[in-house]
Amino acid sequence: MKQSGIQFFIHVFLVVAFLALPYIFAPTGFPGFQEFENNAHERTNFVSYLMMLAFFYANYYILIPKFYFNNKFIIYASLILISFLTIISFIYILDKPPVAPPTFSRQPSHMMRFEKPPAGFDNSQTLFLFLVGLVVSFALKINDRLKRSEQEKLHTELSFLKAQINPHFLFNTLNSIYSLAIEKSDRTADAVVMLSSLMRYVIRDAKESLVPLHKEIEYIKNYISLQKFRLDDTVLIDLKVDGNFLNKQIAPLILISFIENAFKYGVNPEQQSFIKIAILINHDDLILHVYNGKVRINHPEESTGGIGINNTRTRLQLLYPAKHQLTIQDNNKNFVIDLKLNLA
Numbered sequence: 001m002k003q004s005g006i007q008f009f010i011h012v013f014l015v016v017a018f019l020a021l022p023y024i025f026a027p028t029g030f031p032g033f034q035e036f037e038n039n040a041h042e043r044t045n046f047v048s049y050l051m052m053l054a055f056f057y058a059n060y061y062i063l064i065p066k067f068y069f070n071n072k073f074i075i076y077a078s079l080i081l082i083s084f085l086t087i088i089s090f091i092y093i094l095d096k097p098p099v100a101p102p103t104f105s106r107q108p109s110h111m112m113r114f115e116k117p118p119a120g121f122d123n124s125q126t127l128f129l130f131l132v133g134l135v136v137s138f139a140l141k142i143n144d145r146l147k148r149s150e151q152e153k154l155h156t157e158l159s160f161l162k163a164q165i166n167p168h169f170l171f172n173t174l175n176s177i178y179s180l181a182i183e184k185s186d187r188t189a190d191a192v193v194m195l196s197s198l199m200r201y202v203i204r205d206a207k208e209s210l211v212p213l214h215k216e217i218e219y220i221k222n223y224i225s226l227q228k229f230r231l232d233d234t235v236l237i238d239l240k241v242d243g244n245f246l247n248k249q250i251a252p253l254i255l256i257s258f259i260e261n262a263f264k265y266g267v268n269p270e271q272q273s274f275i276k277i278a279i280l281i282n283h284d285d286l287i288l289h290v291y292n293g294k295v296r297i298n299h300p301e302e303s304t305g306g307i308g309i310n311n312t313r314t315r316l317q318l319l320y321p322a323k324h325q326l327t328i329q330d331n332n333k334n335f336v337i338d339l340k341l342n343l344a
Contacts (some may be wrong), residue, residue, distance in 0.1 A: 013319075015053060018049065027107060047091070048126065051090065051091070052133050053133075055083055055130065055203065058083070059134060060140060062192065063076060063140070064137065064141045080134065088126050088130075091126060142209065176191070176229065177191050177195060180229055185229070191226055194222055194225065196227065198219060198222055198226070201316045206253050207252075209251065210249040211249060211252045212248070213245045213248040213250045216250050216252060216255065217279065219256070220259060220277075220279070221239070223256060223260075231269070234270075234272065235267050235273040235275060236272075238276040239278075242281075243281025243282060248284075249343065251315065251320075253321070254312060254341075255279075256311065257308030257312040258288065258308075259277060260308050261292075261308060261309055262292035265294070266293055266294065266297065268295035271295045273295055275290070276289070276292075284344040285340055285341065286340070286343055287341075288337070288340075289336075289338055290336060290337040291335075291336050291337075294334060309328075313326065320342070323341065323342035327339075
């Protein structure tokens with residue numbers, strides 16, 4: 001069931017519970033239809049609760065967003081006061097008993113008496129219900145706005161992190177193709193076509209918050225194939241992908257930074273290098289293992305690491321705060337990353 005459907009049923013339940021509240025603890029229980037028909041006070045109570053509900057939703061959906069959030073405080077306060085006076089006047093009219101003719105007796109005229117109207121209208125109860133509706137609707141709307149602000153902030157931060165990751169990948173890949181072009185390799189054209197496919201995924205699919213997992217895996221495989229064009233036999237790549245990837249989704253570009261890091265800092269064309277990458281799906285858990293031996297880096301200024309892993313660590317904390325376990329082993333000989341990610 002969609003979130004909107006769940007919220008609708010929650011609202012229906014709360015409305016029914018609110019209307020039933022005055023009768024739950026009443027000694028006589030719920031009044032029957034005949035009692036509603038014959039007892040004007042019962043009808044007035046029921047109508048008063050309906051009016052409080054109408055004010056609650058009007059305040060929640062119209063008055064607070066349109067006036068309070070737009071700093072029109074005087075207009076907002078005036079409308080709240082008018083709403084209260086309207087409700088209390090309407091309830092008073094409904095609850096006011098009809099004017100009864102005077103009851104005469106055989107007593108002298110100065111002893112003439114009138115029947116006392118039945119008690120029913122309670123200003124304090126009406127004021128209490130009105131204040132409850134006002135405070136609750138106000139608190140819920142403020143809470144909704146805070147949540148929306150947090151989501152917008154999260155979206156902005158994630159977009160910023162993605163914007164850093166994508167050019168980083170493009171820079172590394174163009175370096176690979178440049179190496180092929182310098183060697184005048186016949187595979188340069190194939191590499192350009194493969195890069196176009198990768199960038200199409202980055203531009204078209206990776207802009208979504210979630211992508212099908214099999215597309216992300218295909219993207220990783222294409223990236224590794226593109227690296228093989230440049231590296232030839234100077235690096236041994238052990239890639240293992242296993243598990244059921246269908247009907248599962250993942251945040252885009254959340255894995256590639258770990259693999260990029262292995263190729264960036266674990267490969268030297270002048271040395272024999274080894275990279276191991278394993279991606280396993282076990283039910284709803286994705287397990288990523290990346291191993292690379294440390295080699296001499298031709299550019300010492302890059303040996304401290306790139307922005308990819310740092311950004312991915314931040315994205316994991318934002319997108320999967322309680323659904324991931326990241327372990328990084330860094331020693332003199334190798335660099336190992338183990339990530340367990342719950343995709344449920």
